[in-house]
Amino acid sequence: MFDFRYFTPTKVIFGKDTELQAAKLIREFGGNKVLIHYGGGSVIRSGLMKRVTDVLDDAGIEYVMLGGAVPNPRLGLVYEGIELCKKEKVDFLLAVGGGSAIDSAKAIGYGVANEGDVWDFYDYKRKAEACLPLGVILTIAATGSEMSDSSVITKEEGLVKRGYSSDFGRAKFAIMKPELTMTLPDYQTACGCADIMMHTMERYFTNGGNMELTDAIAEGLLRTVMKNALILVKEPKNYDARAEVMWAGSLSHNGLTGCGNDGGDWMTHKLEHELGGLYDVAHGAGLTAVWGSWARYVYKDCLPRFKRFAVNVMNVSASGTDEEIALTGIEAMEAFYRKIKMPTNLKELGVDATDEDLVEMAHKCAVGVSGSMGSARLLYEEDMLAIYRMSRG
Amino acid sequence: MFDFRYFTPTKVIFGKDTELQAAKLIREFGGNKVLIHYGGGSVIRSGLMKRVTDVLDDAGIEYVMLGGAVPNPRLGLVYEGIELCKKEKVDFLLAVGGGSAIDSAKAIGYGVANEGDVWDFYDYKRKAEACLPLGVILTIAATGSEMSDSSVITKEEGLVKRGYSSDFGRAKFAIMKPELTMTLPDYQTACGCADIMMHTMERYFTNGGNMELTDAIAEGLLRTVMKNALILVKEPKNYDARAEVMWAGSLSHNGLTGCGNDGGDWMTHKLEHELGGLYDVAHGAGLTAVWGSWARYVYKDCLPRFKRFAVNVMNVSASGTDEEIALTGIEAMEAFYRKIKMPTNLKELGVDATDEDLVEMAHKCAVGVSGSMGSARLLYEEDMLAIYRMSRG
Numbered sequence: 001m002f003d004f005r006y007f008t009p010t011k012v013i014f015g016k017d018t019e020l021q022a023a024k025l026i027r028e029f030g031g032n033k034v035l036i037h038y039g040g041g042s043v044i045r046s047g048l049m050k051r052v053t054d055v056l057d058d059a060g061i062e063y064v065m066l067g068g069a070v071p072n073p074r075l076g077l078v079y080e081g082i083e084l085c086k087k088e089k090v091d092f093l094l095a096v097g098g099g100s101a102i103d104s105a106k107a108i109g110y111g112v113a114n115e116g117d118v119w120d121f122y123d124y125k126r127k128a129e130a131c132l133p134l135g136v137i138l139t140i141a142a143t144g145s146e147m148s149d150s151s152v153i154t155k156e157e158g159l160v161k162r163g164y165s166s167d168f169g170r171a172k173f174a175i176m177k178p179e180l181t182m183t184l185p186d187y188q189t190a191c192g193c194a195d196i197m198m199h200t201m202e203r204y205f206t207n208g209g210n211m212e213l214t215d216a217i218a219e220g221l222l223r224t225v226m227k228n229a230l231i232l233v234k235e236p237k238n239y240d241a242r243a244e245v246m247w248a249g250s251l252s253h254n255g256l257t258g259c260g261n262d263g264g265d266w267m268t269h270k271l272e273h274e275l276g277g278l279y280d281v282a283h284g285a286g287l288t289a290v291w292g293s294w295a296r297y298v299y300k301d302c303l304p305r306f307k308r309f310a311v312n313v314m315n316v317s318a319s320g321t322d323e324e325i326a327l328t329g330i331e332a333m334e335a336f337y338r339k340i341k342m343p344t345n346l347k348e349l350g351v352d353a354t355d356e357d358l359v360e361m362a363h364k365c366a367v368g369v370s371g372s373m374g375s376a377r378l379l380y381e382e383d384m385l386a387i388y389r390m391s392r393g
Numbered sequence: 394m395f396d397f398r399y400f401t402p403t404k405v406i407f408g409k410d411t412e413l414q415a416a417k418l419i420r421e422f423g424g425n426k427v428l429i430h431y432g433g434g435s436v437i438r439s440g441l442m443k444r445v446t447d448v449l450d451d452a453g454i455e456y457v458m459l460g461g462a463v464p465n466p467r468l469g470l471v472y473e474g475i476e477l478c479k480k481e482k483v484d485f486l487l488a489v490g491g492g493s494a495i496d497s498a499k500a501i502g503y504g505v506a507n508e509g510d511v512w513d514f515y516d517y518k519r520k521a522e523a524c525l526p527l528g529v530i531l532t533i534a535a536t537g538s539e540m541s542d543s544s545v546i547t548k549e550e551g552l553v554k555r556g557y558s559s560d561f562g563r564a565k566f567a568i569m570k571p572e573l574t575m576t577l578p579d580y581q582t583a584c585g586c587a588d589i590m591m592h593t594m595e596r597y598f599t600n601g602g603n604m605e606l607t608d609a610i611a612e613g614l615l616r617t618v619m620k621n622a623l624i625l626v627k628e629p630k631n632y633d634a635r636a637e638v639m640w641a642g643s644l645s646h647n648g649l650t651g652c653g654n655d656g657g658d659w660m661t662h663k664l665e666h667e668l669g670g671l672y673d674v675a676h677g678a679g680l681t682a683v684w685g686s687w688a689r690y691v692y693k694d695c696l697p698r699f700k701r702f703a704v705n706v707m708n709v710s711a712s713g714t715d716e717e718i719a720l721t722g723i724e725a726m727e728a729f730y731r732k733i734k735m736p737t738n739l740k741e742l743g744v745d746a747t748d749e750d751l752v753e754m755a756h757k758c759a760v761g762v763s764g765s766m767g768s769a770r771l772l773y774e775e776d777m778l779a780i781y782r783m784s785r786g
């Protein structure tokens with residue numbers, strides 16, 4: 001196994017009525033003037049925003065509001081948020097929403113706390129040295145951004161989607177109330193489950209390191225999410241299933257499921273990022289649409305892990321050759337995706353890409369990873385193109 | 394499942410040569426004048442202390458030293474540490490050692506940062522409102538104190554052993570270098586594994602809450618520690634086994650394995666605390682000496698959990714009545730304890746207690762928990778006495 005760092009300072013407040021603790025938590029972390037950042041109007045229509053602003057009003061905490069964070073959140077709104085924070089002398093960010101609002105808030109936080117263009121960080125030109133303190137009220141279990149160090153922003157010009165990771169961006173607190181996710185459309189719930197699982201799978205399919213305890217946690221997490229994702233297909237208001245998925249979402253991306261390995265593979269995410277940038281598809285669905293093709297392309301180079309995955313996660317019988325067991329595991333995962341109505345190729349995703357589109361995505365993807373990336377198998381631009389072509393359906 | 398808080402801010406630096414990062418980490422968390430607190434001379438004889446003080450010297454960080462923290466660390470040394478810190482204007486604590494040094498350092502930290510007698514906190518009279526910042530270089534995998542909020546101190550007068558838990562006492566950083574544990578006596582390694590497992594088992598055997606994801610993590614952790622504890626019986630210098638056990642020690646007591654339940658049972662720990670106070674036995678061995686008796690006394694009142702434990706952790710075949718399966722699981726755990734040479738009763742522990750001793754311990758134990766405690770089964774003084782009597786062997 002490899003050496004590792006583990007740092008998850010986010011204070012998690014999990015359960016019923018937890019949004020009512022927002023003001024107390026903001027004060028605890030030194031906030032006096034807050035930017036409340038959110039996405040669409042659902043957090044307002046649901047009454048959540050009023051409950052939050054009521055507790056801020058009662059505590060005498062001032063705030064300004066900025067909505068409009070969209071899936072694959074845009075750089076333009078980040079710039080707008082930075083200006084607003086500077087103008088209003090905001091000293092604390094409160095993201096109310098899912099990964100889009102949180103990622104957008106993190107980018108705003110970097111932009112306020114550092115000189116120069118915030119896009120520099122996402123464009124790998126320099127590193128942030130600070131971030132405005134951030135709190136989260138989570139309404140979608142998916143990206144794990146509430147406990148992770150990462151955020152993903154899309155630049156409108158050229159639809160360039162890039163991620164940036166820094167401990168400075170980790171939230172000070174995360175309020176998690178499973179009921180808030182009960183009214184999500186089924187498709188979005190399933191996308192969230194797919195995304196949650198992929199954060200652990202990216203860390204799991206590696207050729208370097210690996211730690212038994214990390215594997216045991218990863219496998220237990222994947223089995224738990226699968227079981228509860230299937231429950232939520234039929235019972236979207238099942239509290240316990242919502243809670244299991246929500247907590248799994250945080251643990252899956254806070255670093256816990258990668259301790260001791262080489263950092264993970266992450267190529268499925270990178271392949272999806274270009275899809276998401278170009279077609280604006282839901283992130284989770286984009287992931288499942290390319291994963292099977294990626295897995296078939298790389299599994300022979302990472303056979304022990306794919307075999308272990310098949311047996312310990314997908315409950316595949318350990319008979320046959322290692323390759324047969326591994327392939328059966330990949331097929332079982334795709335069958336699970338279909339059960340929760342997630343696509344297993346681009347066609348099912350609703351993307352009718354020309355070969356020119358695939359060539360362009362492979363090129364942008366290769367540039368985005370500085371030429372090559374992957375631990376299960378190191379992939380170059382030609383490999384990325386081959387996987388995109390396999391995934392057309 | 395129940396609502397929960399999860400807060401593990403400790404920055405973990407895990408792996409080879411990590412002690413060389415001590416100065417950088419102390420600076421990162423604002424330390425300028427350090428009290429290095431340790432136990433016996435082994436950390437000096439091994440050369441560890443010199444490597445640590447060398448990096449502090451190189452960084453220009455001043456320090457004073459205080460050794461002498463013993464297993465079941467004493468209040469007298471805590472008072473001495475508090476005086477030393479005040480006199481030397483210490484602003485950061487560095488514990489180099491295992492649970493004894495860390496717990497003692499936490500108590501010193503509370504004593505320096507709060508007015509009045511530090512024993513008040515351990516005597517449940519009032520709550521700490523701060524703690525001097527603390528870093529840890531861990532040399533024994535056992536108590537999990539490096540990431541936990543708890544510390545246990547023994548008052549010499551009457552040998553009263555009490556624990557105090559507060560987020561203020563959580564370490565700012567924990568340096569974990571598995572090699573440092575390779576030279577431990579086999580008995581101490583086994584005691585550590587027993588203690589690590591018990592921190593999760595205390596959280597697992599409950600009648601309230603329970604969360605599938607938490608259970609999956611707990612069960613995976615217990616299986617991992619058992620497997621690697623058996624490896625260490627034969628190969629005490631196996632790096633990977635040392636690392637698995639060390640990381641499990643932190644995760645087992647940082648809160649992760651209790652999310653969603655009612656807080657846990659903790660009576661095995663409370664029963665052992667009186668043993669440890671009176672006879673000064675090794676904590677891990679004291680735990681295994683009473684666990685089987687506790688389990689047999691309570692399992693019918695917590696049957697679903699004991700059955701699940703038998704099947705998912707102890708690999709017991711799920712045939713027979715629930716009671717039979719549960720009992721077989723308890724026996725399998727005792728058989729494991731014997732394999733790692735841990736006692737399963739007081740006689741094997743080397744404690745030849747009179748019935749008067751047991752009566753005294755049961756009384757002190759009941760007073761310590763304000764009359765009654767336990768989730769698997771609520772225990773009163775008479776129950777505690779019955780368990781002590783069962784455990785005589």
